Amino acid sequence: MADYKLTELMTIRAAKEIADGEVVFIGVGLPIMVAAYAFATHAPNMIMLTEGGAIRATPPQALAITVDDPAAFLGGDATFGMLATMAALQRGEVDLAFLGAAQIDKYGNLNSTGAGDWSKKESFTYFAGSGGANDMATSGKRTVTIIPQDKKKFVETCEYITTPGYLTGPGAREALGMQGGGPDCVISTMGVYRFDEDTKEMYLAEFFPGQSVEKIRAACAWDLKVSPNVVETTVPTEEDLKILRSLDPTGFYLG
Amino acid sequence: MDVDKRMSLKDAVAKFIHDGDVVYYGGFQIMVPMALTHEIIRQKKRHLTTIESSTDVGGLDLMVGAGCVSQIHSAWIMNWYVKAPYAVRRAFNNGHLKRYDISNFGATTAMMAGFMGVPFMPILGNIGSDMQKHNTTDLRVIEDPFTGNKVNVVRAWRADVAIIHAQKADRLGNVISYGTRGVTDEFGANGAKRGVIVTAEEIVEPEVTRTDPDRVIVPYFKTLAVVHCPYGAHPSACRGYYGLDIRFSQYQGKYERYEELLPHFLDEWVYGCKDQEAYIEKYKSKFGQAGLDLLKPKLGFAPSPKLGVDYGYHDPTCWKGVPLYTDDRLKAFEEALAAKGGK
Numbered sequence: 001m002a003d004y005k006l007t008e009l010m011t012i013r014a015a016k017e018i019a020d021g022e023v024v025f026i027g028v029g030l031p032i033m034v035a036a037y038a039f040a041t042h043a044p045n046m047i048m049l050t051e052g053g054a055i056r057a058t059p060p061q062a063l064a065i066t067v068d069d070p071a072a073f074l075g076g077d078a079t080f081g082m083l084a085t086m087a088a089l090q091r092g093e094v095d096l097a098f099l100g101a102a103q104i105d106k107y108g109n110l111n112s113t114g115a116g117d118w119s120k121k122e123s124f125t126y127f128a129g130s131g132g133a134n135d136m137a138t139s140g141k142r143t144v145t146i147i148p149q150d151k152k153k154f155v156e157t158c159e160y161i162t163t164p165g166y167l168t169g170p171g172a173r174e175a176l177g178m179q180g181g182g183p184d185c186v187i188s189t190m191g192v193y194r195f196d197e198d199t200k201e202m203y204l205a206e207f208f209p210g211q212s213v214e215k216i217r218a219a220c221a222w223d224l225k226v227s228p229n230v231v232e233t234t235v236p237t238e239e240d241l242k243i244l245r246s247l248d249p250t251g252f253y254l255g
Numbered sequence: 256m257d258v259d260k261r262m263s264l265k266d267a268v269a270k271f272i273h274d275g276d277v278v279y280y281g282g283f284q285i286m287v288p289m290a291l292t293h294e295i296i297r298q299k300k301r302h303l304t305t306i307e308s309s310t311d312v313g314g315l316d317l318m319v320g321a322g323c324v325s326q327i328h329s330a331w332i333m334n335w336y337v338k339a340p341y342a343v344r345r346a347f348n349n350g351h352l353k354r355y356d357i358s359n360f361g362a363t364t365a366m367m368a369g370f371m372g373v374p375f376m377p378i379l380g381n382i383g384s385d386m387q388k389h390n391t392t393d394l395r396v397i398e399d400p401f402t403g404n405k406v407n408v409v410r411a412w413r414a415d416v417a418i419i420h421a422q423k424a425d426r427l428g429n430v431i432s433y434g435t436r437g438v439t440d441e442f443g444a445n446g447a448k449r450g451v452i453v454t455a456e457e458i459v460e461p462e463v464t465r466t467d468p469d470r471v472i473v474p475y476f477k478t479l480a481v482v483h484c485p486y487g488a489h490p491s492a493c494r495g496y497y498g499l500d501i502r503f504s505q506y507q508g509k510y511e512r513y514e515e516l517l518p519h520f521l522d523e524w525v526y527g528c529k530d531q532e533a534y535i536e537k538y539k540s541k542f543g544q545a546g547l548d549l550l551k552p553k554l555g556f557a558p559s560p561k562l563g564v565d566y567g568y569h570d571p572t573c574w575k576g577v578p579l580y581t582d583d584r585l586k587a588f589e590e591a592l593a594a595k596g597g598k
Contacts, residue, residue: 066284068435070494070568086360090379126344131331134358135380161385176383250572
């Protein structure tokens with residue numbers, strides 16, 4: 001069996017969520033590697049949009065470390081500002097958006113604003129804020145969230161809803177007129193999650209090698225449901241890893 | 256009319272930024288107006304309100320930590336290289352700072368409405384979020400007069416004065432920016448009521464500007480002051496001139512993190528430097544010319560011969576093996592912290 005890092009497993013697994021030809025909105029961090037890997041393997045015809053305004057039919061030729069890094073634009077197809085790529089979201093043209101957050105709850109709502117009760121100002125711990133995540137989750141056709149997992153991050157209800165998942169459950173997004181379909185998949189440091197079509201609740205679909213359903217349930221603050229068909233995530237092959245590592249030769253993202 | 260708007264950093268800030276102003280804060284993860292940030296801190300401007308969509312490398316965090324800002328309208332404030340906006344967090348906890356949260360596109364749309372001179376504009380995002388619940392200053396739901404459906408709207412944002420960094424400007428005030436055009440600089444800057452202060456890596460003749468007017472993002476009549484200011488966005492990047500200084504952002508970020516350390520950073524790097532030239536000299540004396548050399552971009556991409564435009568890009572693999580920047584004070588602080596069991 002090939003020897004791989006957790007970041008490598010997560011990147012390769014996340015890339016499988018991209019179908020060839022899709023319009024994919026890429027944020028800062030690991031999603032840049034996810035997109036580069038998808039381009040290099042099964043999705044050569046994907047269209048990559050970044051928050052900084054790059055529109056690309058090919059992966060960045062150099063490692064981009066911010067969404068408005070010149071490397072994200074080098075050899076790209078079009079250079080716009082944030083207006084053009086985020087307007088494409090509002091027009092309903094984005095198939096898939098990758099998100100990150102500090103907290104996620106059972107309906108896939110995300111918190112990237114802060115910990116605690118916002119109205120108790122003396123004790124609220126501010127994070128960076130929404131950035132474009134809220135816009136991507138409201139209007140993207142579907143979203144994939146990549147997030148580290150522990151009991152403080154996987155909570156029953158987010159302390160602050162920065163970015164809507166299914167909000168309070170079935171029908172909540174529709175009642176507010178949101179055009180985007182909502183969360184489709186969550187990839188944590190322990191496994192892969194989907195959402196129940198009827199209840200809109202997140203459930204465990206795959207566990208990573210070395211993890212177990214019990215360990216994962218113990219790292220989740222609500223009574224996590226588990227798919228009857230839960231499976232172990234397929235491990236990357238030597239070939240998969242060779243391709244991925246060639247995209248990040250110094251381990252800037254993958255470690 | 257040939258009005259020469261060139262002036263010193265000091266004069267530009269003294270003349271055009273007043274206590275209580277609403278300031279558009281330019282850039283995003285790159286092109287952050289850091290030299291202007293330092294000068295605003297030096298001149299102890301107070302009670303500023305800032306508007307922008309997202310801002311990195313801790314420029315706004317420093318300005319908040321120095322007590323210049325009392326209100327922020329923003330989607331994202333960060334020093335990515337220490338993973339949090341520490342001074343902003345403390346100021347919010349102390350009650351010294353009001354924060355009005357909104358999504359990136361919400362902020363962009365607010366500034367586009369300001370740019371267009373209309374009172375508000377519809378926006379799809381933010382609805383159903385706690386930003387909508389807590390920030391009714393900027394976000395409201397109204398009835399769409401055409402369909403009767405509910406629609407989320409954002410109030411127009413207009414600054415009194417905008418501060419931005421660009422690659423080039425001419426003496427008249429035409430601002431030349433390329434590569435990506437910032438995120439919202441066109442809207443935030445042109446929407447400013449009194450006008451724009453720009454720092455630029457280079458000053459060109461107006462005749463040169465006119466060979467490629469496509470690249471002008473702020474026309475001269477909107478510009479109040481032009482400041483020639485190499486490295487004016489450091490430690491953020493300026494396309495074609497220098498890449499992001501990750502090591503310095505990490506170093507600065509450690510000072511931002513602790514309330515008792517931050518004043519030392521301000522004393523050494525802001526109050527202790529009379530202008531941006533002095534700041535860069537200080538950098539060279541502390542971290543060497545080698546630190547600046549690491550930031551050199553790879554040029555040769557999409558050159559426009561007449562304007563001398565070269566987007567360039569910076570290869571971040573250069574940071575591999577480069578040790579973290581530190582100094583005796585930071586080392587002593589971290590050792591004391593570790594001895595107490597902190598991290």
